[in-house]
Amino acid sequence: MRAALAVSDTPLARAAEAELRARHAxxxxxxxxxxxxxxxxxxxxxxxxxxxxxxxxLPVYGMNRGTVGFLMNHWSPERLPERLAEARGFALRPLTMTATTQAGETVVSPAFNEVSLLRETRQAARIEIAIDGKVRMEELACDGVLVATPAGSTAYNLSVNGPILPLESDLLALTAISPFRPRRWHGALIPNRAVVEFRILEAERRPVSAVADQVEVRDVTHVRVATDFGRSLELLFDPDYALDDRIFAEQFLT
Incomplete structure (x- = not known):
């Protein structure tokens, strides 16, 4: 199997690159x-x-030369051709964030993990939430709110006490971040075909940013989030270190 190499610009990753290139073409x-x-x-x-x-x-086979490496396989320079041949594939469908700013600019960006809305100042954000065109929450006062994919449910979503979603589930996690009102509402599970829309109340007085994975848009007034069923990318995992099993196992950690 002909493989290309993509390497993070860190000493640890560069050292691993040198070791792999000495062993494999x-x-x-x-x-x-x-x-x-x-x-x-x-x-x-x-x-x-x-x-x-x-x-x-192209499918991507990652090896961890970073810190957490939840989406990566264990690092080893040994048996790379065999590991690639034996690897299991998982298709990741991204979300699409369409964010409109106070200045009238529209920014469209994909997100494989989550789209999160975050307050920019000391004041709580006030956000209206609609799903498939119907307002489900007239006002959520909070530090923020996010929509996470199953693959991203163990990332930021889990750190704010959102639910872990099995990789094969047709669901998204809608999770509040430090909700103030209503206090008891922490989120919901919604179908992955649902379209989620956030309208920022008092946007100028209580500015909010929207973040799609690593892309941040400041001072938004409206954010639309929907699954992109037209595009996907495949991640490859060793059979004994598969992503679906790791996500499932996270539910039993103490």
Whole structure:
């Protein structure tokens, strides 16, 4: 299997690159059947965004040369061709964030993990939430709110006590971040075909930013989030270290 190499610009990843290149032959991206990525989760997400923007649909096999590496396989320079041949694939469908700013600008960006709305000042954000055109919450006073994919449900979503979603589920997590009113509402599970819209109340007085993975848009007034069923990218995992099993196992950690 012809493989291209994508490497994070860190000493740890560069050292791993040198070790791999001494053992295995790699080809340019245009000739590759698979991409081997060396880095952490942040690097992998950035790589997926670049591939999506460039229309490249090659599967990606990541090896952890970062910190957490939840989306990565264990690092080893051994048996790389065999590991690639044995790897299991998982298709990741991104969300699409369409954010409108106070200045009237519209920014469209994909998100593989989550789209999050965050207050910009000391004052709580006030946000109206509509799903499929129907207002479900007239006002959420909070630090923020997010929509997470199953793959992203163990990231920021989990850190704010959102639910972990099995990778095969057709659901999204809608999770409040430090809700003040209503106090008891922390979120909901919604179908992944639902369209979620956020309208920022008192946008000038209580400014809010919207973040799609690593892309931030400041001073938004309206944000639309929907699953992009027309595009997907494939991540490859060792059979004994598969993403679906890791996400499931997270539910039993104490």
């Amino acid at each position: 790699f080809v340019p991206l245009a000739q590759a059947e698979v991409i081997v990525a060396l880095g952490g989760d942040g690097f992998l997400l950035a790589l997926l965004h670049r591939l999506l923007d460039d229309g490249v649909s």
